[in-house]
Amino acid sequence: MEFSIDRGEFTQALALTQGIVERRNTMPILANVLLEAGEDVSIAATDLEIHIKRRCGAKVAQPGSATVPARKFYELVRELRPGEVTIRSLENHFVEVVSGRSRVRLVGLPADEFPLFPQSDQGSGDSFGMDVELLAGMIDRTVFAVSTDDTRAHLSGVFLTGGSGSLRFVGTDGHRLALVDQPVKGAKPPAKGIILPRKGLAELRRLIEGRDGNATLRIGANVVRVELADVALIMRLIDGEFPNYEQVIPSSVKFRVSVPKDDLLSALKRVSVVASDRSRGVRFQVTSGQLTVSASSPDFGEASEEVEVSYDGDDLTVGFNSRYLTDVLAVLPDGPRVEIGLIDDVSPGVIRSENDETYNYIVMPMRL
């Protein structure tokens, strides 16, 4: 294998693989990236759950493949002088990197030990295209609510479902739940739904950052393949049953409070400073026309702030984890006002941007 490539483009391409490369070192080959030279050059990395392959334009002198340690290789390429770099495989899996007057030989591993890139037609799943910005928005509005608790695998990913021409993402950690619906032309998500792992979505989100255009999603039996212009990412689906989320979404709420979003967010940020570190609990007291946000802890002190709201229902007091609220306020669709739907102090609250029904956030209270 031998090819020459622009150092700048190559550095960028290698950067994409860094998040996936196995840190735990269970299989040495997973610490490496696979370089394949054919018509162009591709770089592949995997942790067996997520596979990523990035294609780059290059001058290929000798087709072939090789693997090199991902981190060392990236560190090296990043430090090379701008201009062209030549990479060739040598005997005993050594890989030589030549740029200007520097010459580096890296220890590699046999390319045929590298795990195969899963084939996309697995499960002959449907494929459909969607705008990457829309995809990014759906990820951003759900993935933050996903559980980070490894003992609850079925909650550690975003549930993807929907109907013909519409796509739904649901993320939950058992305390709050974020649900977003978007029309996507030609979308054919599996009716029974699939669970996309948190880490895979985070990598995907990194890939599409700052891009525009379309992404193609192909849903197989065990994997989802996402194809962008020059990158393909495959993630293994989480095997598990997503909880019956529809059942916990209140069909109607008793009280509706309409709050200016920025006022609420800044009040929460100030008041939660004195909330206990463990629970981060804040108290919502709604009375006619007014919401009082307060918190106190024996260790830090107490705080309260009044926010003007439109509300004319009964008085109600309910506790929430402030982080669960600031999390969602940061990703709510644009719009100056937030609607908070409440039932009582032990039933789920529903938060959404006023006049936007595509995004709903359900949050369970905290006992006061």
Place this chain on the structure above:
Amino acid sequence: MSSGRVILHADMDAFYASVEQRDRPELRGRPVVVGGSPPRGVVSAASYEARRYGVHSAMPSIQAQKLCPEAVFLPGDMKRYGRESRRIRDVFDEFSPDVEPLSLDEAFIDVTRSMRALGGTPLEIGRRLKARVREQTDLVVSVGIAPVKMVAKIASDLSKPDGLLEVPEDGVREFLGPLPLSRLWGVGAVTFERLQRRGLATIGDLAAIEEHRVPPELEALWTLARGLDARHVEPDRDARSYGEENTFAEDVADVERLCDVIGQHAEAVARRLRRDGVVGGVVRLKVKSTEKLAQPGKYRSYSRQATLPTPTDDGATLARVACLLMRRGDLPLPVRLVGVTAAGIRSADRARGEQLSIFVPPRHRELNAALDRIADRFGSEAIHRGAGASNARKASLTSQIKRGE
């Protein structure tokens, strides 16, 4: 420096065996051994008659049988002992709010704060405690009194049977001095050997080292040896863990079957958590492998633990996490013993600030309450949650259920 603390260590004499002898007059005066049956069982308690033959607790039952063939072997009745334990506990509570139970039959009682209300000298309080326990239960307790927990425990132990021994603050070093180092908390076989190699044989030898010459790795032991241990009596609500375990009659390699048993243990642990009004934030799984250790009759144990996002008293949650640890596949199979422990215990009524769950309807709580009522009336054998319980019966548990850790 005077700590002024008065700590009692109360330890029932041959508890299980004494309960049996009290309730069955024909056993009085005879050697009685309570524990798992041979070949796998272990002695939980031996009456003083049996101890004369060299039988002691934690000894394999098969060995006890050889030492004392005429002993009466009983499987034990944990339910009855548990009931008795609560009666004893009620007596302890009369003497102080600061009671730290160590097991069913043993507790630290810090009477420092209640001295004035109780009146009398520490020794008189100890005597009254013994009398009250006998009055209420017709059982005998030995009591050690000292300003330090470890010393109180050693004192009760040395005073047995039917003992009462006070080690006053200025007598602690003299009391500990001649005792072997193995009496110190935290000195196991390995440390003991290491200390011996340094030429130390007694607690006094260690305590005699001048402060500035104590090697850093011995500091903690040296503090104990001088009787300066400042550990407080930790009342019940902060008891560190609730555990249930069993030794199988035959080694078990089937993970599904182990998970069934884990589920039962988890339910039993959860029931005790609810009874005491506490929740646990850490789930610990313990297995004993078939790998023999150098010491005869000992096997290598492994434990794995996980921290819960929210502390719980729900058996299904404890079981789910413990089974997950089991299924992770990094524990050796087959196993001789499996146990589930809830740690990170705190009071459940600190539910203030409890984050409610979306998918756990309040009904779940009601279900647990109903399970508790049934278990109270018919015993915990009467009820198993959900599917898979049939296997559990086949697990033929030897009745070696260890409580309280």
